Structure formats: structure tokens, C-alpha cells
């Protein structure tokens with residue numbers, strides 16, 4: 070498969086190595102200096118760029134009839150617009166806030182735990198996410214996915230970075246040098262606590278998941294997510 074890397078930073082470089090190890094080639098590398106996007110030698114595009122550039126990159130790939138997956142976070146207010154755009158172009162698109170297998174299993178555990186605890190108001194909930202200091206967005210896309218899944222399976226109505234009340238899930242976003250990504254869900258009552266935690270040891274899991282998703286979407290049309298790829302849940 071010939072891959073366009075839309076974004077060639079920390080993730081783009083690891084994806085390049087993982088993709089080559091799996092027998093693919095990199096046909097196009099796009100970063101802040103790129104002026105024209107030539108998709109003519111490309112089968113699939115992988116976007117790990119910036120919150121401010123993802124929408125333009127995704128639309129450019131769809132304009133050229135190239136299936137595209139995006140791991141960029143912080144642009145989701147435009148998600149519905151991209152879904153409509155993809156359908157209008159009869160293209161293929163997949164977004165995942167987190168491509169790692171471990172986090173996608175963690176998402177399932179989070180959903181089950183949220184629905185089990187939903188009817189026990191004695192438990193106070195908070196989500197904590199910890200990432201490296203270069204991260205541009207807060208909270209992380211993964212923390213937003215976790216909060217949205219809890220909202221779907223409980224009585225919470227929203228999430229907030231500020232002080233929470235019983236309608237809102239508090240998300241604490243911490244930035245510590247070199248942390249690839251940690252997410253903790255904590256339910257706390259007067260008598261006990263229940264905590265689930267996912268710790269990424271490095272970025273390899275994100276990169277492998279992204280390449281697997283790109284392989285999966287290359288011959289498809291439609292809008293997908295990682296549940297479609299991994300067949301879990």
C-alpha cells in the first residue's frame with residue numbers, strides 16, 4: 070500500500086517505520102512546509118497533524134478519492150461536517166481518538182463499568198488524563214471519548230475541565246514531560262474506590278493501530294470507527 074502521511078511529527082515518523090515494517094511504502098509526507106499535496110501515487114492517507122490543519126487535510130484526501138483515517142485530536146467540532154463531506158464524495162473516512170488496541174479494550178471496560186455504577190449515586194466520578202507537555206489540546210481526545218461513553222451509559226449530562234456538579238464529569242488534564250498517554254477513571258465513595266487505568270508505555274500501539282486501520286479502510290466506502298476495524302464490543 071502506498072501511504073500519504075498527513076503530518077510528519079512524532080506520530081508520523083513512528084507510523085512511517087511501522088508501515089514500512091509491514092511492507093508498505095510512504096508516497097507523500099506532509100508537514101508545515103508542504104505547499105502542494107500530490108496524491109497521484111497514493112492508496113490511503115493517514116492524518117496525524119494539528120487540530121488546525123486536520124479538516125483541510127482530510128477534505129483534500131477525500132477530494133482525490135483517497136480513503137483517509139485521522140488520529141488528530143482537537144478538531145471534533147467539525148466532525149459532522151467531515152461525515153457529510155465524505156458521504157457527498159462517496160469516500161471513506163475513519164476517526165479514532167486513540168488507535169491502540171489496549172485503549173479500545175479499555176473503552177469497552179469503561180462502558181460496562183459506567184452502566185453498572187449508573188444507579189449508585191454514592192460514587193463520585195472523575196477522569197484524569199496525563200500527556201507530554203507538547204500536547205496542544207486539553208482534555209485529550211481519548212478522555213473526551215471516555216466521558217462521552219460514560220454519558221451514554223449513565224445519568225451524567227456533560228463533561229467539564231472546571232469544578233463539576235452531579236450532572237458533569239470532571240476531567241483533570243495534567244501535562245508532564247515525555248508521558249505518551251495515561252487515562253484513569255476513578256469512582257469514589259465513602260467506603261471504597263473503583264479505578265481503571267490505561268498507561269501507554271510508548272507511541273508504538275497508536276502507530277500500529279493506525280496502520281492496521283489504514284490497511285482495513287483501503288478498499289472500503291463509508292464512515293467508520295475502530296470498533297469496525299477491531300471487531301470488539
Ligand SMILES: NC(=O)c1ccc[n+]([C@@H]2O[C@H](COP(=O)([O-])OP(=O)(O)OC[C@H]3O[C@@H](n4cnc5c(N)ncnc54)[C@H](O)[C@@H]3O)[C@@H](O)[C@H]2O)c1
Nearest residue numbers: 076077078079080100101118122140141142166167168275
Ligand atoms: N489517535 C491517536 O491514537 C493519537 C495518538 C497520538 C497522537 N494523536 C494526535 O495526533 C496529532 C499529532 O500528534 P504528534 O504527537 O505527531 O504531534 P507533532 O506536533 O509531533 O506533529 C504534528 C505534525 O503536523 C505537522 N503539520 C503542521 N502543519 C501541517 C499541515 N498543514 N498539514 C499536515 N501536517 C502539518 C507539523 O509539522 C508536525 O510535524 C495530535 O493531534 C495528537 O493529539 C492521536
Ligand SMILES: O=C(O)C1=N[C@H](C(=O)O)CCC1
Nearest residue numbers: 142166167204209210211250
Ligand atoms: O500524544 C498525544 O497527543 C495523544 N493524543 C491522543 C489523545 O488526545 O487522546 C491519544 C494519546 C496520545
